[in-house]
Amino acid sequence: VTAWAEWVDDQCRLVSRAGQWRTTRTFDAAGPTGTLAGVDSPVTSFASNDYLGLTQHPAVKDAASAAVERWGTGAGASRLVVGSRPDHELLEAELADWRGTEAALVFSTGFAANTGTLATLAGRGTRVCSDERNHASIIDGCRMARERGADVRVYRHGDLDHLAAQLKGIEEHGERALVVTDTVFSMDGDVAPIDGIAELCRRHDALLVLDDAHWALDEDRWSLGDVDLVRVGTLSKTLGSLGGFVAATRPLVDLLINRARPFIFTTALTPADTAAARAALAVVRAPQGAQLKAELRDRIEMLHPGHPSPILPVIVGDEQAALDAAAALLARGLLVPAIRPPTVAPGTSRLRVALSAAHSREQIATLRDALDALGLRT
């Protein structure tokens, strides 16, 4: 046994002993229902972020197939090297129009969009304020920013007073401020107090970076008018494809093209992913998109009236209790993932229910009854 093999075994044991060992499972499904490895009867999943069910939409699938026929599978190289496909630029123009910005840039994942944006914009002379429950990609982007000399501060979840205290004195220090937050938090499904955050940004000339990854319902109407704004998003959840994007001013996007390493040094989005995202965005913006959002809203209302997003946590607390609850639901044919540390804080292990317009009302009723029977509440 080599020293490296021994080290790897030790590390695996450490994870395991902490009760945090995880494995991937094969779920053979198109849409919410399918076959889970090791389970005999069909399982309905409440784990996917395919909020509007667009991974299965005929127009989206057709667009991906047509793109493969026309351009083939891989993009071949970075866009700065090999050039963009027409669809890359069309998608970016459409995303910018959707988000109401001058320009947009696609990345190969939402994760890359966040790290690329934060590492490009924040460095020496920048104070970065980040919500404590922001996604791992924002946390890693903040780490990169810190390495480049940024003063990174983490504020208590959704706490405007704490954020105000962190922004205080920024002008005297001659620093620029950047505030970054998930719009909808990925493990809690709550919405950030965007209007209050925008007001603080305005007061301190801070740049507001919003990560809209889980913002599926488009229900919120914030007053963001005159705040310096960057909107990060993903093509991988509501848009049913793969990739991320940044929507902002033209100069800021041009800066990302020139400085964001996860854009420069990685292969461009595949033609199929790009075309699928274009088709999905067209559906979202058409009357059918409003219909799908209304169906998603209806499913949410069945489980938790008034909840602001399709992510519904069932906080259990203890890690084993969360695993037991997930196992009890699976025994009833319902796949609801247990989320444990390090993804969430110790003592807040939970089930994460993700709803989709693709779920039938019957499937939601089955889940609701099962949660009731187990004494669990979203």
Ligand SMILES: Cc1ncc(COP(=O)(O)O)c(C=O)c1O
């Ligand atoms: C809030 C948030 N931002 C960014 C990402 C990353 O997006 P992607 O899956 O496209 O890499 C995720 C998803 O995992 C997320 O939850």
